Amino acid sequence: MHADAGGAANLEAALATLAAPVRLVFFTQTFGCETCLPARQIVNRVASLSDQISVEEFNIVLDTDQVEAYGIRRVPAIAVVGEADTGIRFYGVPDGHELVSLVESIQLVASGDSGLSDESQALIAAVEQPIDIQVFVTPT
Numbered sequence: 001m002h003a004d005a006g007g008a009a010n011l012e013a014a015l016a017t018l019a020a021p022v023r024l025v026f027f028t029q030t031f032g033c034e035t036c037l038p039a040r041q042i043v044n045r046v047a048s049l050s051d052q053i054s055v056e057e058f059n060i061v062l063d064t065d066q067v068e069a070y071g072i073r074r075v076p077a078i079a080v081v082g083e084a085d086t087g088i089r090f091y092g093v094p095d096g097h098e099l100v101s102l103v104e105s106i107q108l109v110a111s112g113d114s115g116l117s118d119e120s121q122a123l124i125a126a127v128e129q130p131i132d133i134q135v136f137v138t139p140t
Contacts, residue, residue, distance in 0.1 A: 011049055014103050018052040018110040025079040026057045027072045039076035039093045046102065052110065078102070082109035 026043045028036040047053040058066045060075045070079045078090040086109060094102040108114065116124070
């Protein structure tokens, strides 16, 4: 993680008051995944900042039931899961700006509040078929 001492303190402060437990369900692969180890280190570091965060680790090749249950397509992957699984997934190494997104998603899942207006929630409730929304982040 590229956070300096102040950055680590900011992360710890952001995670200090989580309203509910959050699981980081981490999917990895033993061979052919150069980014799995750095991703695992970040997941473990984030989890160490709050007693409310736990980590479960699965292998994409061996743990096929969990891979299917969480809909994982590649590694490294992180499912951010609270009381319910809201479908938030991170693929790749959540470092730099992506780390902020991971922390914010942990806060969102713990709070159980999407932050959406009543109007937006009503529009979403009217959707009758599954929708896969993907957000791509790049340093540039």
